Amino acid sequence: MLVLGLDPGTATTGYGLVANARSGVLAHHGHGIISTPAGEEPHKRLARIYDELSALIRDSSPDVVAIEELFFKQNITTGIAVAQARGVMLLAAAHADLPVASYKPAEVKQGVVGVGRATKDQVRFMTKTLLGLPGRPKPDDAADGLAIAICHVHRGPAESRLLSALSAQ
Amino acid sequence: MLVLGLDPGTATTGYGLVANARSGVLAHHGHGIISTPAGEEPHKRLARIYDELSALIRDSSPDVVAIEELFFKQNITTGIAVAQARGVMLLAAAHADLPVASYKPAEVKQGVVGVGRATKDQVRFMTKTLLGLPGRPKPDDAADGLAIAICHVHRGPAESRLLSALSAQ
Incomplete structure (x- = not known):
């Protein structure tokens, strides 16, 4: 199973591709960001995000999209x-007929580090370690995309539960 | 100029089509809603909204999309x-190469009734009156879509200012 993890943003969306080649073994299949210029009109920025993500899905053929749920603080x-x-x-994702799993930030931390209150730094360190990468994946948004994909692999057996919880959202 | 006004929602999006046939004269070109079933997964509901709106744009060929800005209260x-x-x-809208104008709720009230603090009832009454309709357009979400379209026609000369303000959003 190849998972495309997405950390949504307007200016920068991070993505990471992670496969579970054999039970419990994670394989890094790439990571990166989708960027949009700040000066552009909102609907054009959205079209850019859609187009780039659609191209990424076409090129990488993931089996599922895992995406972080939004959590509003002040702004x-x-x-x-x-x-x-x-x-x-x-x-x-819908246009590519892919299932979608949605994770809260604490679920991603729990799914990667095992602790829902882990720091971002701990999550990034574990992401590097679990994927056997020589250094921390850069930029941070891409590392967060990988973490979300790892979270989905680790929580895989609970996927059907999550998808049905998602339907109620 | 034919304006497609949109009042965004997940379960129900209202739309209204208004043209300014001659200077100052408004013409009603239709209204309605796009609905999605509550039980469906979010990404599939979004695909339904996108598909129905794209079909509406194809069928009605508006010159511009006017859409209400979101305003969060508690929920x-x-x-x-x-x-x-x-x-x-x-x-x-971007995929149909249409320009987009975005209006705050108070701007819509101002643009339809002339008062930013008008009630929803006043806005709906003026919408009916300005379009010369026999009764209030139903449902309310569709009436709100018409109001947003009227607002754009009335504020037309200020459009370029609004579009550039929008780019900065």
Whole structure:
């Protein structure tokens, strides 16, 4: 199973491709970011995200998309823009007929480090270690995309539960 | 100029088509809603919204899409879902090469009733009156879509200013 993990953003969306080649063994299949220029109109930025993500899905043929749930703190204006971007990412997955699993930030930490209150640094260290990479994957957004993909592999058996929880969202 | 007004929602998105046939004269070109079933997975609901809106744009050939800006009060979870839906609406506009104008709720009230603090009832009454309709357009979400389209016609001369303000969003 090849998992495409996505950490949604407007300016920068991180992605990571992780496969579980044999039970319990993770294989790194790439990572990167999708960027959009700040000066561009919102609907054009969304089209860019959709197009690049659709191309990535075509090129990498994942079996499932794992995507982080949004969590708003103070900046609701930024939050709306990121949610709009997340919407077109979900659409790209739907148009590619891929199942989607959604994870809260604490679930990603739990799924990678084993602790829901782990720091971002711990998550990135474990991501590097679990994938056997020589250094920390860069940039951080891409590392977060990999972490979300790892989380999905680790929580795989619970996937059907998560998908049905997602339907109720 | 034919304006497609959109009042974004996840379960129900209202739309209205309004043209300014001659200077100052508004013409009603239809209204309705795009609905998605609550039990369906989020990415499939978004695909349904995108598909139906794209079909509507193909069939009605508007010159511009006017869409309400989101304003979060308490329910941030609902707000995220609506923002995701708004994202795929902006994408449908981008894929149809249409310009997009975005209006805050108070701007819509101002643009239809002339008062930013007008009630929803006043906006709906003026929408019916300005379009010369025999009764209030139903359902309310569709009436709100018409109001957003009217707002854009009335604020037309300020459009370029709004579009550039939008780019900075």
